[in-house]
């Protein structure tokens with residue numbers, strides 16, 4: 001899609017439709033030559049993020065984990081059609097070359113920061129950023145996701161939303177999500193998502209969380225989960241154990 005081309009309210013952007021031609025629905029993955037990649041969220045999850053942005057109408061979104069920019073583009077597409085002063089800041093120390101939004105009008109609402117989420121924090125906090133939505137999908141070790149939650153949740157407005165991918169497949173993310181859902185300041189739910197890398201293996205899962213109020217109890221690092229990653233993916237997810 002040329003950068004001057006406009007899209008109708010609620011439509012998904014053409015650059016996204018182009019990328020979605022590579023979706024392998026039976027696996028929930030993305031064709032790359034003769035391989036299937038599972039790095040971008042499933043198409044159904046990308047479309048969910050797009051719908052949730054239309055529904056909740058955030059002004060400032062923070063995303064961790066950009067990769068090729070599929071999820072970023074889904075968020076940005078909704079921000080563009082909402083109009084007004086809206087932006088998504090997306091953080092990744094190693095974003096893939098050739099983001100799917102490159103050269104399109106989605107660029108106007110996307111700020112890509114090529115750094116680790118932890119390293120981006122001082123500048124974003126120093127600028128007194130207040131986010132309406134956090135979309136967390138970076139490194140899936142407990143240490144990274146818990147650090148992201150502890151750093152960025154205080155920058156999320158009351159009534160704001162946290163969207164997470166992979167909280168069922170990866171027990172590191174599951175452990176952090178379990179603490180989040182047990183904290184009385186948050187309400188949320190984890191759903192299955194369609195990807196199946198192998199039959200009978202856990203799906204990635206999505207978690208949708210609303211921040212009811214600021215203050216305490218604060219989120220904290222649970223030492224027993226330090227270094228946790230995926231766990232035994234043929235057993236029920238930690239989040240549902």
Ligand SMILES: C[S@@+](CC[C@H](N)C(=O)[O-])C[C@H]1O[C@@H](n2cnc3c(N)ncnc32)[C@H](O)[C@@H]1O
Nearest residue numbers: 040041065066067070071092116117137138139
């Ligand atoms: C699962 S992919 C993200 C997929 C993307 N959300 C999508 O659906 O299109 C994870 C990405 O997180 C990035 N990453 C790894 N560690 C990170 C960190 N500490 N902060 C931010 N991003 C990180 C990786 O470089 C990788 O590109």
